[in-house]
Structure formats: C-alpha cells, structure tokens
Amino acid sequence: MPTALIIGASRGIGHELARQYRLDGWRVIATARKPHDLDDLKQLGAEPHALDVTNTEAIAGLGWKLDDEKIDTAWLVAGLYGPRHDGFPTQDDFDAVMHTNVLAAMRLLPIVAPLVASTRGKLGVLSSRMGSIGGRTGANGSLYRASKAALNSVLRDTAINFGPQGATCIAFHPGWVQTDMGGAGAQITVEESVRDLRATLAAATPEANGSFLNHDGDPLPW
Numbered sequence: 001m002p003t004a005l006i007i008g009a010s011r012g013i014g015h016e017l018a019r020q021y022r023l024d025g026w027r028v029i030a031t032a033r034k035p036h037d038l039d040d041l042k043q044l045g046a047e048p049h050a051l052d053v054t055n056t057e058a059i060a061g062l063g064w065k066l067d068d069e070k071i072d073t074a075w076l077v078a079g080l081y082g083p084r085h086d087g088f089p090t091q092d093d094f095d096a097v098m099h100t101n102v103l104a105a106m107r108l109l110p111i112v113a114p115l116v117a118s119t120r121g122k123l124g125v126l127s128s129r130m131g132s133i134g135g136r137t138g139a140n141g142s143l144y145r146a147s148k149a150a151l152n153s154v155l156r157d158t159a160i161n162f163g164p165q166g167a168t169c170i171a172f173h174p175g176w177v178q179t180d181m182g183g184a185g186a187q188i189t190v191e192e193s194v195r196d197l198r199a200t201l202a203a204a205t206p207e208a209n210g211s212f213l214n215h216d217g218d219p220l221p222w
C-alpha cells in the first residue's frame with residue numbers, strides 16, 4: 001500500500017487529497033492544526049498529525065514522527081491568501097502570508113523531500129498561477145503573488161537538491177477552485193482539481209523534476 005503525506009488537510013484541496021487517496025486504498029498521513037479536524041481525518045482513515053506550519057517546534061515534531069517513513073507521494077498544501085485589499089500591507093499581514101506560504105516550505109521541504117527520495121517518489125507543492133512572473137497580466141493580490149513566486153523559488157531549490165536523490169518535485173496551480181479560498185464562484189470543483197492534480201503528479205517522470213504545471217499537466221511560465 002503506497003503512502004501519501006498531505007500537509008494542510010483540514011479542508012479544501014488538502015482534505016480532498018486525503019479523501020481521494022484513502023478511497024484508492026492508500027495509507028494517508030495528514031496534518032491539520034485543530035483537534036476537530038484531526039478527529040475528522042481519523043474518521044477518513046488517515047493517520048492525523050497536529051501541525052501549524054508556522055510553528056518550528058511542531059515542524060520538528062513532524063520530522064521526528066516521520067523519521068523512518070518512506071513516502072511515495074507528498075503534498076504541501078497549507079496556504080494563506082491574506083488581505084483581499086491591495087493597499088499598504090501591514091507587517092502582520094506580510095508575516096502571516098510569508099511565514100505560511102514561504103518560510104514553512106523552507107523548513108518542511110528539507111524534511112519531507114528525503115523521505116520522498118527514498119522511494120523515488122513525487123512531491124507536489126500547491127503554488128498558484130498568481131505567483132507566475134512570466135505569465136502575469138493582473139496585479140491584484142500582490143502579497144499573495146509575491147509569496148507564491150517565492151514558494152516557486154523554494155521548490156526549484158528543493159528540486160535541485162533532491163531530484164538527483166530520486167524525488168520528482170513539482171509546483172502546481174490547482175485551477176481556480178471552489179474552496180474557502182477560491183470562493184463559491186470559482187471555475188472548478190475541488191473534486192475535479194484534485195483528480196487532475198493526483199493524475200498529473202502520478203504520471204510525472206523524473207524529467208518533470210523542477211517544473212511548474214497547471215493541474216491538468218500543462219506547463220506554466222515561472
């Protein structure tokens with residue numbers, strides 16, 4: 001039975017990833033930060049682990065827990081949009097978005113990627129097309145855009161460091177998805193996005209290491 005690790009599985013895309021992998025019979029290790037979400041993940045048949053991705057001690061705890069694990073597929077999903085206005089960002093807004101979307105990845109990926117490399121497995125990071133600099137046509141959500149561009153940089157470094165050891169590391173745009181973040185008017189359902197994300201990552205060969213892909217596998221400009 002293959003093992004999936006989902007970081008940020010309380011709701012939205014992360015929860016649906018946990019649900020679909022369980023339906024397919026995978027062993028799922030899933031993180032959330034609230035007790036009732038951990039209970040819910042247990043009900044799904046996942047192995048829950050408490051993690052606030054901005055808490056360094058909790059990240060170290062996850063590292064201890066996963067010490068001997070071999071992970072076939074890992075997803076870093078937890079993310080924060082931050083302020084919906086495009087005015088002057090406060091220090092608190094900046095810290096919350098950058099710590100959740102960037103600093104957490106810089107701390108978590110060096111722990112997770114070797115476990116994925118040990119199975120010659122796959123690592124997906126939930127980025128966003130809004131982080132693309134080459135493909136940018138709008139400027140709303142500037143703080144979120146900057147955080148996802150920085151996350152893409154972290155993913156590229158992870159791919160360079162752990163690709164040669166066997167991990168295939170990919171940044172994904174999941175689509176504009178009907179979740180709390182995407183809103184009810186978003187283009188695609190969470191089931192559809194996750195079905196595509198799983199299929200695209202599963203089909204990825206080592207040559208895809210270090211790429212930025214749409215959920216359906218189309219390449220995106222950095």
Ligand SMILES: NC(=O)c1ccc[n+]([C@@H]2O[C@H](COP(=O)([O-])OP(=O)(O)OC[C@H]3O[C@@H](n4cnc5c(N)ncnc54)[C@H](OP(=O)(O)O)[C@@H]3O)[C@@H](O)[C@H]2O)c1
Pocket residue numbers: 008009010011012013014032033034051052053054077078079080081100126127128129173174175176177178179180181182183186
């Ligand atoms: N939905 C879209 O249209 C869309 C488009 C492009 C990219 N994305 C990206 O896809 C990912 C998932 O998005 P979504 O739509 O599923 O978002 P969502 O419904 O808002 O869910 C966000 C998830 O991130 C978790 N999270 C946030 N801060 C955290 C922290 N400090 N520690 C642990 N977990 C934390 C939340 O946990 P709690 O429940 O504990 O808050 C929740 O599980 C994000 O990285 C997002 O940027 C989404």
